[in-house]
Amino acid sequence: MTAPHPHRQAEAPIPDPQLVFSLNLIVESLPLSYRPTKPDPLDPEAQALVALAWQDVQDRLDAGAEVNGACKDWRGLTVTLLSLAILHGFWDLADQLINAGAVLEDALGFPHCSFNAACGNPEALRFLAERGADLTLLDREDMPLALGVSAIPCALKPGQKLPAAELLARRGTANPTPGHTPFICAQIRSFESGYGGAKSWLEPGSRGHQPTFSFDRFGRSITRLPDGRTVLIAGEHEDSYDPDFFIYNDVCVLDGQGGLDYYSYSAEDFPPTDFHSATLVEDAIWIIGCLGYMRQRQDDVTPVYRLDLKTFKIEQVETSGAMPGWICRHSARLEDGAIIIEGGKRGVKMRDNEQRFALDLATLRWRLLA
Numbered sequence: 001m002t003a004p005h006p007h008r009q010a011e012a013p014i015p016d017p018q019l020v021f022s023l024n025l026i027v028e029s030l031p032l033s034y035r036p037t038k039p040d041p042l043d044p045e046a047q048a049l050v051a052l053a054w055q056d057v058q059d060r061l062d063a064g065a066e067v068n069g070a071c072k073d074w075r076g077l078t079v080t081l082l083s084l085a086i087l088h089g090f091w092d093l094a095d096q097l098i099n100a101g102a103v104l105e106d107a108l109g110f111p112h113c114s115f116n117a118a119c120g121n122p123e124a125l126r127f128l129a130e131r132g133a134d135l136t137l138l139d140r141e142d143m144p145l146a147l148g149v150s151a152i153p154c155a156l157k158p159g160q161k162l163p164a165a166e167l168l169a170r171r172g173t174a175n176p177t178p179g180h181t182p183f184i185c186a187q188i189r190s191f192e193s194g195y196g197g198a199k200s201w202l203e204p205g206s207r208g209h210q211p212t213f214s215f216d217r218f219g220r221s222i223t224r225l226p227d228g229r230t231v232l233i234a235g236e237h238e239d240s241y242d243p244d245f246f247i248y249n250d251v252c253v254l255d256g257q258g259g260l261d262y263y264s265y266s267a268e269d270f271p272p273t274d275f276h277s278a279t280l281v282e283d284a285i286w287i288i289g290c291l292g293y294m295r296q297r298q299d300d301v302t303p304v305y306r307l308d309l310k311t312f313k314i315e316q317v318e319t320s321g322a323m324p325g326w327i328c329r330h331s332a333r334l335e336d337g338a339i340i341i342e343g344g345k346r347g348v349k350m351r352d353n354e355q356r357f358a359l360d361l362a363t364l365r366w367r368l369l370a
Contacts, residue, residue, distance in 0.1 A: 094127065286339060298326055327346050
């Protein structure tokens with residue numbers, strides 16, 4: 001996703017009033033049990049009214065009506081047109097709104113955004129995931145639903161206990177180190193914290209002082225591939241004061257149907273990484289920036305790594321030019337053969353980044369844009 005430039009103040013859009021009116025009329029006219037695939041019978045007058053409203057919605061969309069911005073629904077609540085369509089399961093209409101430019105993660109934020117409309121609804125969350133929504137904005141309850149991790153088989157049996165050594169967060173030894181343990185699989189499936197995972201699976205009295213593996217993380221990247229798979233890269237678990245604090249350097253690939261590939265790496269090949277950006281470029285993901293452990297940070301270095309999606313090997317990319325330095329929490333996008341970086345924090349002291357940078361992928365040279 002692209003954050004607005006700090007020096008630009010864009011006016012908030014206002015959705016087309018007639019489009020808002022017609023969609024509210026449709027929603028208000030339908031029984032609460034209505035779903036587009038299984039509609040309750042309506043009387044002829046209501047059917048005609050709803051048909052006219054649907055036609056008006058289509059006509060307004062065809063005419064290029066504005067679809068973004070805040071509006072009121074028929075109950076007087078602040079919504080967006082996309083969140084209203086998702087809340088009521090109008091998937092075709094939601095697709096039309098997206099095709100017309102509706103923003104998936106609208107600027108209204110919680111509690112009016114599309115993700116809130118989809119909250120707790122696996123079908124709605126998967127709908128947003130399949131259309132490229134930024135899943136890092138989801139909480140630990142909804143993210144597993146969006147990724148379909150419940151379909152992953154679990155080899156552990158209820159009540160089974162494991163020695164502490166099998167629960168530890170670890171680095172890999174090769175580039176990559178493929179494979180996962182039954183406990184790692186269970187943690188990916190559940191998104192449980194390190195503490196919760198240990199409580200469920202650890203042998204009594206064997207808790208050590210090393211972090212327990214967890215898939216509940218901050219600062220990870222989530223990239224959806226054209227074939228429908230989702231790649232989740234690294235991230236951190238808990239804060240530095242917590243015994244389970246750990247910055248990961250792994251890659252997890254989910255197909256949403258129960259398929260799971262997991263890769264770990266040595267710290268030399270791929271250092272602990274969090275709050276980075278991940279940009280899909282053909283058959284690779286470019287990983288730029290990192291918050292990392294304090295000892296990793298260097299003012300004059302910008303971490304750049306390339307994940308090969310065929311071999312899942314990660315290689316460090318040497319770059320030159322006017323680089324942003326140590327950067328994290330930024331946005332990145334691919335534009336005209338370059339990755340554009342903006343926003344976020346820079347340097348060891350984590351000052352606000354108010355400039356834009358471009359990494360030319362042909363020359364691997366950075367340049368300052370603004």
